[in-house]
Amino acid sequence: MRVVDDLFAYVWRGRDNNCNSYVFARALADGKHVLIDPGHVTTPALGEAGIARLAESMQDDGLDLKATGLVLLTHCHPDHCEAANSVREDSGALVAVHEAEVDLLRQGGCKVDLVLVEGDLKLGPAAELELRILHVPGHSPGHIAIYWPRHKVLIAGDNVFFRSVGRVDLPGGDVRAMARSLRRLSELDADYVLCGHPYGHPGVIEGRAAVQENFESIQDMMGF
Ligand SMILES: [Zn+2]
DSSP states (O other): OEEETTEEEEOOOSSSOOOOEEEETTOSGGGOEEEEOOOOSBOTTTOOBSHHHHHHHHHHTTOOGGGEEEEEOSOOOHHHHTTHHHHHHHHOOEEEEEGGGHHHHHHTTOOOOEEEOSEEEEESTTSOEEEEEEEOOSSSTTOEEEEEGGGTEEEEETSEETTEEOOSOSTTOOHHHHHHHHHHHHTSOOSEEEESSOSSSOSEEESHHHHHHHHHHHHHHHTO
């Protein structure tokens, strides 16, 4: 589904756990796409197709997964990054991850082409796609959020869900860092929050009022 402009959301609709994926269509030279979080190749518990299903859903929107030029990973849990290497091999896409998770991704067998740090990321032949990378640890040490000021879109990964927040009990999790990260994210001027999973809601939160209401509800929960 198209969220705004050429940004598409692919909400996971299987029964097993997998992430939502997002695509900035044709944002790069030669009409190549930027793919955020390709997810699982195959889901571990039920063996559902992950990346193949994403390819089909993109096809329905006239987008070819093989025309991906860049994979941005919000973080390196397998339900977000497992398919990164296969996308890289099938499409020649570069894979980018925050510096704090480079080793983790390599250990998982994926090559790292670009190392991300906090700051502006301008993409496209004339740098038309202006994104801001925010380092927001808490769920994992090198977790990033991606903010697109042009349309006030926040791609939040596993920090923010609908009426809920990401786990902090996994290795590298940090509850205090999470509270700081959530406060930062809540202070952004956002009309859309795109979550890392469809937990109890598709995870595409649209409209300033809905975004604010969601941050208020998780603020009570986390006390940030
Ligand atoms: Zn995660």
